[in-house]
Amino acid sequence: MRSETSQSSAHGAHGYQSTPHVQSSAVHLPAPPPRLQRPRASTLVILAVVLGLALHGLYRMDIDYARLLRGPENIWDFVTGAIPPNTERFSTLSEAMLETVEIALIGTVIGVVLSVPAALLAAQNTTPFLPLAYAMRFVLTTLRAIPDLVWALIFVMAVGLGPLAGILAIAVDVLGFAGRFFAERIEEVERGPIDALRSTGAGGIAVVVDAVLPAAFASFTATSLYCVEKSIRGATVLGMVGAGGIGGELTTAFNVRQFDTALLIILMILAVVLLAEQLSSMVRRRMLGADQLTRAV
The missing domain is CATH 1.10.3720.10 (MetI-like)
Structure with a gap:
């Protein structure tokens, strides 16, 4: 009886040692949020088209940027004339x-x-x-x-x-x-x-x-x-x-x-x-x- 018990204990110990618990070393990182992901090619194409249309509009409208430089002076005239x-x-x-x-x-x-x-x-x-x-x-x-x-x-x-x-x-x-x-x-x-x-x-x-x-x-x-x-x-x-x-x-x-x-x-x-x-x-x-x-x- 003692021999069977010892054999069973030895067998159990041997079985426990033969199947060790292995932990995976791989780390699964979460996917980056959408704002950090690379944009799709279609998105880049759309952005390029919109930018191109905007630049073409600036060229086609022939804006006089000298008037933009005179803007602060005109705004100052409005402020001084409006107050009080x-x-x-x-x-x-x-x-x-x-x-x-x-x-x-x-x-x-x-x-x-x-x-x-x-x-x-x-x-x-x-x-x-x-x-x-x-x-x-x-x-x-x-x-x-x-x-x-x-x-x-x-x-x-x-x-x-x-x-x-x-x-x-x-x-x-x-x-x-x-x-x-x-x-x-x-x-x-x-x-x-x-x-x-x-x-x-x-x-x-x-x-x-x-x-x-x-x-x-x-x-x-x-x-x-x-x-x-x-x-x-x-x-x-x-x-x-x-x-x-x-x-x-x-x-x-x-x-x-x-x-x-x-x-x-x-x-x-x-x-x-x-x-x-x-x-x-x-x-x-x-x-x-x-x-x-x-x-x-």
Whole structure:
């Protein structure tokens, strides 16, 4: 018995020694991040083409670089002529600034209201049939691709000078911008509530009102507030082509070299835009906090 035990122990020891644990000395390094990897040949070709087109454009436009050297002198003339700003026409310019804000707000409201049905038709989960969704997305893309300044020129030609042209230009621009984001948010709505309502026999309008719009309301509001900021900035420029607002006053001030009046207008625009951004951010933060609280409950 002792001999068998000793043989078994010896055999076990011998077997353990005959199969030692070998650790691999190879070290597997992680792949470098994409920004450190060598660019592909196609990427280099594209960069070369873009650089070549840019250089060709500089050559073709025949830019007078001597004018660039005179730039600092002209800027200094503007600064010395603009400081201090002229406040004699503050009341008149305030009315023009108020008109600019009104153009932006009215145009944004019209654009947002039109964006909701347009988005419902463009979203694949709410459209009556798929080809209509593709057609509506094409329309929204077209509206968004054309700058608001071009829309202002079109509507100035159509309805004449004044704030109406600016309102229509803002409304169309917001429709193209907000309609796209509204449609994407509608498509992200969870299918559960929609399918549950449809299983009870609810119609399409009931599904939209009771399931789709409540789920997308917070996103719709955030996008709409951003559209207000965007529209106020855009409305200040639309006046330069006769679409109402303070932009026309700014163009006139520069044309007659009243730089002190131009500086006052710029400061007014800056103050209104910053105020709109702060109010919009505050409302979005409050809505986001309320939405998170609702989800937690």
